[in-house]
Amino acid sequence: MSGDARARVAVDAERWPDVVAVPRCSAARQALARTVVRRALNGLPLQVAMGGAELLGRGGPLLEVRDPDSFLRRVATHGLVGFGESYMAHEWDARELVAVLTVLAEHTATLVPPSLQRLRTLWAPRQPAEQRNTPSGAQANIRHHYDLSNDLFALFLDDSLSYSSALFDGLPAAWSDLETGQHRKIDRMLDLCGAGPGTRLLEIGTGWGALAIRAAARGASVHSVTLSAQQRDLARERVRAAGHEDRVRIELCDYRQVRGRYDAIASVEMIEAVGAEYWPTFFRTLDSLLAPGGSVALQAITMPHDRMLASRSTYTWVQKYIFPGGQLPSVRAVEETARAHTGLRVTACDGFGAHYAQTLALWRERFAQQDDAVGDLGFDATFRRMWDFYLAYSEAGFRSGYLDVHQIQLTGQGAGQ
Structure with a gap:
């Protein structure tokens, strides 16, 4: 050096x-x-x-x-x-x-x-054994990223606190379009799984409550689970402030521990944290929790199937520093895993990777503008450089087409229903 x-x-x-x-x-x-x-x-x-x-x-x-x-x-x-x-x-x-x-x-x-x-x-x-997404390992992996600080995420996210791709009305888009784009993304997810008045909706991966609040406003009864204590606490506050406390229940709970039956299931960019080893378990869990006639809506960051196969056992910079235990699926992997282990079938699939590139560009610009405020929260210069690299690295993945993001609908075909 x-x-x-x-x-x-x-x-x-x-x-x-x-x-x-x-x-x-x-x-x-x-x-x-x-x-x-x-x-x-x-x-x-x-x-x-x-x-x-x-x-x-x-x-x-x-x-x-x-x-x-x-x-x-x-x-x-x-x-x-x-x-x-x-x-x-x-x-x-x-x-x-x-x-x-x-x-x-x-x-x-x-x-x-x-x-x-x-x-x-x-x-x-090689990926370290301690990052396997066992129930205890998954909790540690999620907390590594999502329990950094609610205040940190609030510095560069829009007011909806949505930490996933927006769906814009058109590209390019500006910061003023971001919150509306996030609401459009959520509404499409709720449409895909059929959430409406009286729907029993399970959300796997709460985030900071944006989808749960919007679903409750439609009249759905929402059970949302997360492994991040900080997200759970703030999401509950946001639900209470929105006046939907009677319709939304948020728990610190692994998806494998959920019981009951739900008319609809929604999960936004959570499957990336499941790990390929546990994809069959994840889809079997969805299948067992979905009531007859119901639908699942997943939003997933994806990669080409051949690159997924080539890299699935490799330990990456993102796994070491940003998302321990993470693994991006391909659309084919989703289809094949669901078909092999459940009665669920992919019935709709829509990609919009260019919108994620735009979302990340807006986040990265905002993060740079908030550099002093990030430092004031106790995050040192190396962390800030690491985070800038992470946002740029991710944006480049979508701009190049190496990464994509899909909203995927799965419905039951009889087995497990």
């Missing part, structure tokens, strides 16, 4: 040990990484400045590698986890961060040579 980079992160050494400590790496492994990285970057529509001594790429947004030695050691040792940690350590930067990450996301499948892709299980970091 260069002297400048070390000075920037030294204060964070105790909290961020893997950012401050550049991993040891054999000369042979580092040489291989240098060859692979140079070959990959030379073929991309980027400008890559390697410490001012070398310019790679075919032209495009600038990726400036300030400390090539540390950058290569991290990538050689920890792959994409190291790539993200190198950014957190200020070893590389980009004025147009989303543009750079979008180029990389567009070429994810070809960045690593086929010969090394086939050996992925030997060099790619």
Whole structure:
């Protein structure tokens, strides 16, 4: 690590040990990484400045590698986890961060040579066992992210406190369109599962209560479950303030512990926290809780099926720092898991990934504007740089088409109903 980079992160050494400590790496492994990285970057529509001594790429947004030695050691040792940690350590930067990450996301499948892709299980970091989504593990994983601070999320979310993709009337959209776009998304979810007057609705993943409040306003009776104590507490306050306390019950409860029968089930961007190992359990649970004639509405961040299969066992930067235990499904995985383990079938599926890219751009802009306020909440400079990278990384995934978001309707076909 260069002297400048070390000075920037030294204060964070105790909290961020893997950012401050550049991993040891054999000369042979580092040489291989240098060859692979140079070959990959030379073929991309980027400008890559390697410490001012070398310019790679075919032209495009600038990726400036300030400390090539540390950058290569991290990538050689920890792959994409190291790539993200190198950014957190200020070893590389980009004025147009989303543009750079979008180029990389567009070429994810070809960045690593086929010969090394086939050996992925030997060099790619593996997901740690402690992040498995057992009942206790899932609770710890959820609290790692969602119990950071309600005040933190309020700084960059709109007044609905919706932390999922909005559905805009048109693109591009402005901050003034965001809350309306969130309401439009929620209304479509409630339409998909048939929530209305007298409906017994189960919501898996409460968030901060936006869907529960809107469903109650339609006349539904809502049972909402979450694993985040901070979300539960604020969601209850918001429900009370909206005057729907008689229609909404919010519990700290794992989805596997829910009992009863419901006319409709809604879950917004919660399946990503289930983990592939537990997808069959998740869908069997939905099937057992859904009353005859009912429908399930899921909003899910998805990825292409082949990339999901290639990466499902790999430990990623997002899993290490943002969403431990997370795993994005493909639409095909949803369809196949439901068909193999339940009587549920996908009866509608609509993607709107460009709307998520716009949502993330608005969140990231707002987060940057609130930098001092985030610091005042006790979140240090490394956290703020990490969070900016997370939002940019996610936006790039949707802009490149590597990620998508779908609203999926499932209905029963007899079995389990």
